[in-house]
Amino acid sequence: MPELEHKMHIGDLSLFYDGFKALEDINMKVYCRRITALIGPSGCGKSSLLRCLNRMNDLVEGARVEGRIELDGEDIYAVGCDLTHLRRRVGMVFQKPNPFPMSIFDNVAYGPRLEGRKGRGDLEEIVERSLRRAALWDEVKDKLKQSALALSGGQQQRLCIARVLAVQPEVILLDEPCSALDPISTQRIEDLLAELKDSYTIVIVTHNMQQAARVSDFTAFLTIENQGEPGRLVEYGETEEIFTRPRDPRTENYITGRFG
């Protein structure tokens, strides 16, 4: 693996939901301005791992983490870590597009407003910049006041990306962002991700192996051996390596479609 600057470092991470161990001893680095894909069969804990990266798992009652996750060298699970600040630096896009039941403008302005930015001109500028960045501006510029829920699924998902971009995060986490979308919308999101990686560090969970192969620079393969066992990281490396010369037979079986 080349010597690249890393943005996040996951060290000996285990995740528990009450007594159940969902992840065990995960070690990996997330590289700056690259797209990292997390793949693996259902229930292997890839979404859980993603949700550890901005502590969304804190919302699950009984969730507990061991090990460390560093963002620019600082442990995000350290006592006194400002969750609000963390989640602004590490934004998240969810599986199902989830725009707020508000206008398109208010959706994008939600994050900046939380930071206390209230000026109309200021907000308008942020909203336009974010929507342009999310490749949605041309489609919605004349209807910013309309409800976001009137948009198509693909547009809603790009709106959710714009909403995250508006708070100027450093890392963007995407949890199967295309699983509810049609192929054309999916392609748009993928094109968008390719553009965004110039400025952002991106981690994407996907069920779709072609998608991982198409968009990502690095791929992590997670799996569970048996039901009830924790998810483990089997192999992590450059996407091309993983897909053409997997070192672990389990990875090979998975990507060639023999199980999962």
Add this chain to the structure above:
Amino acid sequence: MNPKTADRLASAVLWMLGGITLAALIFVVAQILIRGLATALNPSFFLGRPRAFQEGGGVLPMLVSSIYLAVWTLVIALPVSLGAAIYLAEFARTGSKAAAAVRFCADSLASLPSIVFGLFGMTFFVIYLRWGTCLLAGACTLALLNLPVLMRSAEESMRAVPATYREASLGLGAGRWRTVRQVVIPSAMPGILAGTVLTVGRILGESASLIFVMMLVTRKTPSFNPLSNAAPLASNIWYTQTEAIIPDYRRVVDGGAALLLLLVLAVNLAARSLGKAYSRRKGVKTANA
């Protein structure tokens, strides 16, 4: 019986049951309107002052007291019930004993007959707190009476807000309270409004519990002092029917009933257009609306 016949039979029976419900409703509403609509729509009735011993009195003071009583009751009950609902729906942990206790109390209170609340209101507000009988004691009693329903309906509306909205908000760095205020409550607003309108209907129609906490005096002019006594419309109907000494008591009772019905209808329609205006302003288009 083959499936097709079973389906036909089931739909026939269900249709009939629906029909019975509708017929009962139409019967009651029609009765009230046939007997009292003409009186209720007569300005000399709803804007007139009541009379004793002679015909032709109006019910303006009662109408005003009804609305005033509803306003006070909501002013007292809404903040408390909304606060409790927010706690139950958003802040209480699942399996929290405190939340379970609150729910259990609310559900028990909701099934108590209103007259019990009246007795409680009399012993507590009127006697113990020495307020004497007054509209405020009535409003507090009605607030207690409606608290459980208001709270539970608000809680249910907030629970119906998709968890993905909360995730999105928290994921953008919002705190819990910000999320509740800016995302959950606006999305739950149609449901909260619906619960409130139901409550207003109950307040306007309540008479039994008020007998103990307000002197149902027949005022000649409306009063806006919450510490004064007054007879709201519903209580006045009961009082006029049983005790009043006016020759045209039937007219006053029937007209009062129809007026009450129209008032509830008006509140309903007002709340609907309020809700729509709110949704338009916010761009809200919720799934449960």
